Amino acid sequence: MKGNVIKYERDNIDTDVIIPGQYLKVHDYAELALHAMEGLDPNFHSKVKEGDFILSGRNFGCGSSREHAPIALSHSGIKAVLALSFARIFYRNAVDGAFLLPIEIEEDAYSDISEGDEIDIDISTNEIKNLTKNKTYKMKPFSEIIGKIIEAGGLFKYKPD
């Protein structure tokens, strides 16, 4: 999975800035996407392209249980969020609805990858290749259940063995 990186060099990006509360009444996903990241980066909508990734620090997606958060990012074109760590509800929401991949990375990838870098994520080998900088990083592997839900394409398609 290849794409370019939009980097937010900060911790604790919360669900209120990913999709502010006033839009939780919106059920049209395309409209939600217009307001993704609006609380933090009003230019996000104009710069994001289909297939992009977000790169950020610790505790990404903290706060509310709103599934609108991964939905808004996903319908903006974001295929994966790479972060040093995730808040649990956002992490499960991203996977349960097959909205985007939450990828846990280490410090090396976080500090090394720059805004605009093209990277290639391979979840079968748990490797992230930085095509711009010609480097490779390890991602933390998904746990068994998360891997299987991702493979199935969401919680409702997952069938236990």
Place this chain on the structure above:
Amino acid sequence: MGKTLFEKIWDAHIVVEKENGPSLIYIDRHLVHEVTSPQAFDGLRMNNRSVRRPDLTIATMDHNVPTNNRSLPILDQTSAVQIQTLEKNCKDFGIQLFDINSPNQGIVHVIGPQLGITLPGSTIVCGDSHTSTHGAFGALAFGIGTSEVEHVLASQTLWLEKPKPFEIIVEGKRKNPHAVTAKDIILSIIKNIGTSGGNGTVIEYRGEGIRDLSMEQRMTICNMSIEAGARAGLIAPDEKTFEYLRGRKYTPKNYESLVDYWRNSLKTDSDAKFEKNYTLHIDNIAPQVSWGTNPGMTCDVTESIPFPEDFSNGDQNQKKGAEQALEYMALKPGTPITEIKIDRVFIGSCTNARLEDLIEASKVVKGRKLSPHVRAMVVPGSQMVKKQAEELGLDKIFTDANFEWREAGCSMCLGMNPDILAPGERCASTSNRNFEGRQGTGGRTHLVSPVMAAAAAIEGHFVDVREMDLN
């Protein structure tokens, strides 16, 4: 080896367990509200599924509802549609709903315990992160997203990975428990362990400082477990817990035999092992005020706004976060907290809108007047709280002081109903999140206890409520 309380509740709810893998966990109570449920019901309809246990599912409307005159129509069309959708969904699927006109309507985490729906030892979920509140009763309670809401509606179960148990001991006694509150204890904990300090864990709060708290104060503690990144927070039930739930509307008929069972079984064994431990000594803690844009950015009311390099302990992201927060909050390092002037006061939310919160705040307000440049609103957590408060004359105390006295709902906690801050307005708020834009685009939130919010409303700036004469 012994088990922690969390592990005992978890084990008692396993439907299917896989070695080193996830468990299918049975859910005893499912609370539903208007914002995170519509797509879940749509999913059921699309797949021709029913609600497996409508009798264990309870709904109310709290996030969207206006808190002014209930006899007026809801002007915001999208809110009105969400509320009507919940009404239709509850009717179609046979779910008990406490609607906008019900005397039992209120914030879902306030009405659950008040109605006796929240029970010790049970598993409780809701499409809302502050479901952790119910942990105050020794329940395993946590927030879920809409896909999981649908999964619980359809199956009454969830696939979960087992969190790790985290022991937080609160030691000692507060010198002035009217001025230094449960809110100050939990904000102190989050300040110390950080907003991701509890990631991957279920916190059990223990120790003298917890046992001394009333049930309503314990709910304030557990409510903000999610702000420390924890999955849930819980407190072992004791006689206060059993007394609180006795005789409520939905308290089970065999309650006394349940109490006997809970008394003996719902506690952490002496030889149980926690994955993590943290101890807070509360003898000398001060009232807390958040200065930044997450609940970990908090300090004593007697302190000044920190310099980002001092706050960050050498961590670049922390330093940058503090700088960005101070810019958003329009605050300068070195400014004493007590010199920060406020425009608005919000006493409400699932953290601090219960009867005791309002009683304590009213003691500060009684016989005084709101600062002329401040607008203050008191929003009871439920219609029941509102009624009880009015029976005690609290509404009169607040309105005599020029505070607004409103109908129950989430109100200005989350900026999705008419109660919002204008850009640039600064608010002393008893809610749980000070994120950018949380209370309205450009709004600036300082998290405090109800007595600290009330004192700030009177003085027009933050004050150390310990110095006020509360008699």
